[in-house]
Amino acid sequence: MLAQQLVNGIISGATYALFALGFTLMFGVLNVINLTYGVYFSTGALIALYATRNFAFPILLALPLAAVATGLIAVVIDGLLLTPLRRKKAPELASLMVTLGATLLLYSLMTAFIGTDIQRFPPAAIDSSAIEIGGVRVSRSQILIVGTAFAMVALLLALMRGTRLGLAIRALAENPDAARLMGVDVTLVTFFVSFVSGTLGAAAGILIGLNYNAIQPYMGEVMMLKGFAVIIIGGLGDIRGALIAGLILGLLEGLTAGYVASSLKDAVGFLLLVLTLWFRPVGLFGRAAVKRA
């Protein structure tokens, strides 16, 4: 029982970490809270759903395709909404508000056209045959989920630490003006970061869609609550913090569902968020500089 809850917790925790990673990356580098991020989560899942259901793509092909397509959408949204504000040097809450409006617009457009009914992947797309190790059941889809999550995180860390592009991204996060003077093409790097974030958000959406097999436009909204919790617990903009906070949240939710009440599961994240704000606003590792007003 305990082992099964822990495994379930790690599986959802891995997707939370993946989801929060893109969100915190966007904040850490571009210095905006982009609320359309939840839309990327839904969009990714929906594109993967249509690809597998209507065009019979295998899931291993649909996953990267949907993630890349969503990444491109994220670049377009950044260019339309946030680039003008950046150029005007608008206050940070302006970008929060504009993405909030865009989020409502996009969600309600999606529901206007496809409705709010829960849609499911075709049975062929999901391999639900399970492996049992020591009384713990793990389905092959769940192995794919955890594997993809860890692979994407490893790729991202390699990109950030080991390439010139990663260096440019970190320079931009540190100081946009200095980065520009050092010859970093700020516009290009900004679009690239948006693309990567969109891809991460979409991948998380597809993986969670596979895990629960219930997809609808507003699924990203519920996820945003967990996203906020994870990035605040981990420290705003802190990549390692987001990874660990994501896993912790998944584990605690699994334990709450198993031993307390499954209806309380979704409140765990918010409780942790409020506790973090009260007692440790710098986040788990205290590395993220708290932006004091």
Added chain:
Amino acid sequence: MPAFLDDFLFSYQSLIYALGINGLLALSMYVVLAIGQLSLGQAAFMGLGAYTSALLTLKLGTPFALVLLASMAVPALAALIIGVPTLRLSGVYLALATIGLGEVLRIAFVNSELTGGALGLSGIPEKAGYAIIFGALLLALIAFVLVSRSRLGRAMEAMREDEVAAGMLGVHLPRYRISALVVSAMLAGLAGALNAHVSSFISPNDYGFDAAVTILSYALLGGIGSPFGPVVGAIILTLLPEVLRPLHDFRLVFNGLIIVIAVLFMPHGLVPWRIGRTGARP
């Protein structure tokens, strides 16, 4: 009352109530925006007020005046729990925590038996009416106009324009921030209670993300230069879907679009005038 006016009030009753209640909600958003902060918990505060009031009326039969007070006190408490720790941090934290509050409350309302689950509460007696709704709106408007003409109003405007400078000039930033948030939560709670007692039915979905963003769109469309802006915004966005029927189905799309346009192209809203001050000496 002349017969035609009677007929008119009867057929458009719920719309007219909505104008007043949305006006109050817009003002509750205004208080926070006026000092340069962003709270996205207005719908959650409204829901807390609505559920508190409906439960008190239905289960305990509490007198209506006490019900209204409680419907302001409970959201105020929630505002303190969320607001106090975020006071010293940048506005981003308050915005995120208040969206989180909205989501978690919706989940709580849906899962609790006391609040009737996803079906909500029905059969709430109609205890509010035109007098109390528009009376409250008028009082709130007058209070805000008086505040913006005073020293307090000047401090608030200074905070909105440049927080650091305002702090240097002796404006006690944390005190203003928490007061604004608590007042805003109380107004939203009151609006929720009044709405529950005219529409007889409340459900968790009335207080979700859509509602929170819609309330923000009222304030941004009207502009936050004066308290009149948000109320004008609320009136326009409440009436427009009724007048333009095709707009009705795309109401939320439109509200979202309004925010995008307002932030990008129209930062002062439709009512850009500011309120003059009393006793301003050269």
